[in-house]
Amino acid sequence: DARVTQTPRHKVTEMGQEVTMRCQPILGHNTVFWYRQTMMQGLELLAYFRNRAPLDDSGMPKDRFSAEMPDATLATLKIQPSEPRDSAVYFCASGNGVYNSPLHFGNGTRLTVT
Amino acid sequence: AQSVAQPEDQVNVAEGNPLTVKCTYSVSGNPYLFWYVQYPNRGLQFLLKYITGDNLVKGSYGFEAEFNKSQTSFHLKKPSALVSDSALYFCAVRDGGSARQLTFGSGTQLTVLP
Numbered sequence: 001d002a003r004v005t006q007t008p009r010h011k012v013t014e015m016g017q018e019v020t021m022r023c024q025p026i027l028g029h030n031t032v033f034w035y036r037q038t039m040m041q042g043l044e045l046l047a048y049f050r051n052r053a054p055l056d057d058s059g060m061p062k063d064r065f066s067a068e069m070p071d072a073t074l075a076t077l078k079i080q081p082s083e084p085r086d087s088a089v090y091f092c093a094s095g096n097g098v099y100n101s102p103l104h105f106g107n108g109t110r111l112t113v114t
Numbered sequence: 115a116q117s118v119a120q121p122e123d124q125v126n127v128a129e130g131n132p133l134t135v136k137c138t139y140s141v142s143g144n145p146y147l148f149w150y151v152q153y154p155n156r157g158l159q160f161l162l163k164y165i166t167g168d169n170l171v172k173g174s175y176g177f178e179a180e181f182n183k184s185q186t187s188f189h190l191k192k193p194s195a196l197v198s199d200s201a202l203y204f205c206a207v208r209d210g211g212s213a214r215q216l217t218f219g220s221g222t223q224l225t226v227l228p
Contacts, residue, residue, distance in 0.1 A: 042218070042219075042221060043204070043221075045215060048215055056215070091157055091158070099208060099210065100146050100163070100165040100208075102148055102150075102160035103158075103216065104160070105157030105158045105159070106157050107155070107157045
């Protein structure tokens with residue numbers, strides 16, 4: 001059963017450190033999304049890629065966050081420098097680009113910044 | 115603009131009883147509606163969708179949802195709840211007439227009591 005793979009599953013880091021989260025979308029999917037989930041804000045869309053091109057990153061704090069797709073099998077989300085308020089679960093999701101098709105989510109990276 | 119509301123943060127139901135998780139939406143064009151479920155420490159999993167056609171949609175694990183255009187609702191239902199249905203449920207909407215991405219509701223925590 002094809003699935004979205006996210007690494008690491010858990011990350012604990014100190015404030016100021018760089019954090020990199022990785023995502024392998026389902027083979028053949030051409031859309032990739034990064035979401036952040038917190039108790040207070042729920043699910044927030046951070047960035048969206050289609051055919052590896054960033055189409056929308058308006059939900060992402062530009063000064064510290066960056067998202068890239070070096071190739072079709074890898075998406076990365078970086079935070080530099082990290083802050084305690086970045087503590088959350090970060091999800092990657094991929095889709096086949098058809099608007100009425102569902103997204104497939106990874107199991108997330110739980111980030112704790114101390 | 116598109117939006118979705120889940121008016122209940124928490125729903126409790128006894129095992130064997132019917133369950134309903136409510137969702138209302140707002141879009142300019144035709145709605146594409148989705149339900150997802152999230153189990154602890156997991157990503158969101160697709161349950162069912164409404165795009166067009168029959169107002170009663172059947173999905174995974176015995177769940178179904180009823181699309182009501184006049185009430186702009188898409189409530190999730192199951193005739194007989196199981197303890198294993200306890201999870202966080204998200205409704206999501208996309209305006210079929212725009213290129214905007216999915217908007218997720220705030221989620222409803224369903225607890226099925228034995």
